[in-house]
Amino acid sequence: MKTKAIFYHAGCPVCVTAERSIVAALDAQRYDVEVVHLGERTARLGEAKRAGVVSVPALVLGGEVLHINHGADLSALG
Amino acid sequence: MKTKAIFYHAGCPVCVTAERSIVAALDAQRYDVEVVHLGERTARLGEAKRAGVVSVPALVLGGEVLHINHGADLSALG
Numbered sequence: 001m002k003t004k005a006i007f008y009h010a011g012c013p014v015c016v017t018a019e020r021s022i023v024a025a026l027d028a029q030r031y032d033v034e035v036v037h038l039g040e041r042t043a044r045l046g047e048a049k050r051a052g053v054v055s056v057p058a059l060v061l062g063g064e065v066l067h068i069n070h071g072a073d074l075s076a077l078g
Numbered sequence: 079m080k081t082k083a084i085f086y087h088a089g090c091p092v093c094v095t096a097e098r099s100i101v102a103a104l105d106a107q108r109y110d111v112e113v114v115h116l117g118e119r120t121a122r123l124g125e126a127k128r129a130g131v132v133s134v135p136a137l138v139l140g141g142e143v144l145h146i147n148h149g150a151d152l153s154a155l156g
Contacts (some may be wrong), residue, residue: 002102005103017142018144022137025083025109025139026103027103027106028105029105031103032119053149061103064095064099066099066147069144
């Protein structure tokens with residue numbers, strides 16, 4: 001069974017660069033990766049916050065939150 | 079040919095957690111991953127700084143620097 005990985009972003013340049021680098025580098029055989037634009041899908045903000053995400057871009061990998069560089073604070077998104 | 083990936087850390091708890099998550103998740107078929115402890119291998123500090131690393135843990139992936147969470151500033155290591 002694959003491990004769930006969620007990449008949260010807000011379409012910012014830092015987010016796009018991080019997505020191109022890290023999401024593309026994950027082992028697709030072992031990870032089921034979902035990319036969520038929190039600026040467009042604000043209904044997912046609560047879930048991201050509960051997971052521990054405080055800024056984007058962030059990758060939640062098997063429950064672990066990895067904040068990758070810094071594009072925007074989650075509080076700026078709603 | 080595999081892409082070179084270097085994970086720089088300093089043995090800090092944040093570093094260890096990030097290493098377990100992200101280094102393990104990379105596609106080993108496509109990435110040749112090197113793990114460098116900058117606290118022990120200070121000779122590598124210059125190379126890390128030139129790559130754009132300002133804090134650890136950080137992953138340099140095909141030339142792109144991804145600062146993952148924040149354990150320590152590079153300036154604290156020498």
